[in-house]
Amino acid sequence: MSGDNPVRTFEGRRWLFPSSVLHELDPDPDAAGRRPRRTARDWLVDSSCFLLAVLVGAAGAQTVRHETDLPHAFAVADQLIGGLACCAVWLRRRRPLGLALAMVPVSFVSATAGGASMVALFTLAVHRPFRHLAWITVVNLALVPLFYWFRPDPDLPYLVVVVLAALLTLLVACLGLFVRTKRQLMLTLRDRARRAETEAGLRVERAQRLAREAIAREMHDVLAHRLTLLSVHAGALEFRPDAPREEIARAAGVIRESSHEALQDLREIIGVLRAADGDEAGGRPQPTLAALDALVAESRRAGMKVTLDNRVGEPAAVPAAVGRTAYRIAQEGLTNARKHAPGAEVTVRVTGAPGDGLDITVHNPAPEAEAPPVPGSGQGLIGLTERAVLAGGRLEHRTTGAGGFELRAWLPWAAARTTA
Template sequence: MTTHPTSALARRLLPGELTAGGTPRPERVRRSARDWAVDVLLFAWAVLCWAVLFEQVESKTYLPGWLVALDPPLGALACLSLWLRRRWPLGVALAAVPAAALTDTVVGALAVIIFNLALRIPPRAAALVLLLHLAATLPYVLFYGVPHEERWTVAVFVLIFYLLFFTWGSATRARRQLVLKLREDAVRAQADHERRLADVRRAERRAIAREMHDVLAHRVSLLSVHAGALAYRTRRTAAGEGAALDDSEIAESATVIRDNAHQALEELRDVLHVLREDEKEEAPCPGGRPGEPGGSGAVGTSDGARPQPDLTRLGELVDEARAAGQTVRFDQELPERVDGEGGWPLRPQLQRTAYRAVQEGLTNARKHAPGSPVQVRVAGTVGEELTVRVSNPLPGAREPRRGEAVIPGAGAGLTGLRERLEIEGGTLAYGPENGRFTLLARLPWPPPETGYEAGP
């Protein structure tokens, strides 16, 4: 939690209870500069009242002599006890009962003690102590305090005196508790905000990892296949086991490798462009999903970047796989496009997720079953669901041939694809099935009235 530049000044100008963290115990609260100033002023006020009333004590001839003798010392002790009222508010209030019942010079200190009682003691206990004070004081007022004709007036004044300072202290206590509650709420809200921000950042990192894996794994696997094939043919030629590569074949292979490397860099640039755009906007937009415009990190949707992959580009993806040497059978059963030329009536994010599912299936087949034919089928019905099925024969247990490209897997592709699908309300299933490895992704396809949004 960042400390405000004026916090040192605030600690001097606020009561100690408001500068201490949490709900402090009275004996652990250190006086602030304001507390010391208030204590000095209140002690001076109590002593001044004691001095003024001390001069009038001897003139009260209607009082018994023992009361006249006790009045000044009890009043003085009550004034001194004010220095202890912060640490022991209940003890000071109880100790002041005899002075309140038998003396007049205690009036100044008693006002502070009653106020402090209501301020620092829970209401029920404070009310009981107040009743004890009233029970001890009113008999003295009625029987000894003043001549008979003025006693009821003085009794009403004493009652108002107690209630006034007790009410004042209770109101101050309520205000301080409100301030402490607001502070706790602010600290809790800040902690919740930081936790939500951390969750958003973790979601961002997962989304970025998924996107970079989907973008780069496909391209790098194509590069590996072409480079491995070129290296294999070159070794065979050097060993005299095959015809030498002519210039056109070398140029064609180099062009394919260059184009795929360039494509990988372009797609990586798009992802990094989105990252830089997100860094300019620290606060995530509410209501969005990772990977969508308006969400917390629209990975794969950057203004001014290349058009993002959708169902219309599945043919290009399959052609790239075939150019890398894969045998791919591609079947597509989808409704007619909007106006014959536009996209399908399906959100771009769902189309992109389906594209990534096909891409991940082809990449996995290229990594783990090189040379095996791959079947890709994309089918969907508006108002029902969109399914993507990618399957290939299970590879036999064999060692790679000399010079054959072996593409390592990170094991994160299927996990990232599952997270993508779950975000969109879809499911992912994969594993051996009738001698083939099958990847099956299902995505909801909302009807046009609830989910229509033409693809790019």
């Protein structure tokens, strides 16, 4: 969703917007504190209002001429005041409340100012709160009977003309309220669109952040195991250059195989990143609990002492998500043991059943000998804890009294549903 201002969508038709609405939709920071400039639409509307006031005033002037009992000077003054009131219509945007207040006594003494009074009332309804409109409208309605009592219409009965004038006043006020409501609705929709765009942007950023975190965890889980093998065996070759040829060949084979696997895993992760829809169908199947035997065998070939106690009768029956998480936990435990407890015998125990959950324990005693330092980020256990929590389980780790380390996790394994 685009974050552009909605008015810019009508860049070629800005004249369609009133200056007040345009200022709200597309505020100019350089024009802060100044009145917005009139648009072409404003000039058109103001000219129409002026012409309307003049036409209605001309009709009122004709009525004044038919009032034979009025002095000539009073009729001239009535038309002069009405003309000035029509000219004051051009100030309606700057002083809507002041103009409406001024038109109350002016329209009472001048029949020619009736059109300008209606325009002022309409402008007040559009640009000012309802309480101002209510007071001005009530005063105008109260003066209507008095005006036609002193200056009766020569063609219509008194009651009829009073009712028609009151209805016209209410109609103008309601029309102004309608226009004001429409503008407020436009601004409200603008605000909602902006909030929706902002929330959508935040959701996209959050999704991207979560995706990056998931990719980082996956890269750590996948590559740390391979790269640790490379580091350990390369360090062993560095510290024992006089090792037997067979041992050097075996270490070189492990380095070559681990490098190949690490590159393959890295290609898969990059392929997922490049995929437009995130489809992983083109890569290798993700490891599950059934691949735990291969993981232990790989660690044994690398020289680790690993005892696997897998008491799950059918590893393939474990849900794929749970099995994949269990595999990653065991993999991280073996990687940490290889880093920090070289030569120690590692025990991997997996127990569980549907409905009871799956327990994974990786334990190693204190290391037998000092090993070359292997760099680590310290984020593996944090990532595993988050992965376990997201799967609905829990993960705990602690140091044992003999200087060893134990990693214990529990993952939910739902009971199989039975059908009647």
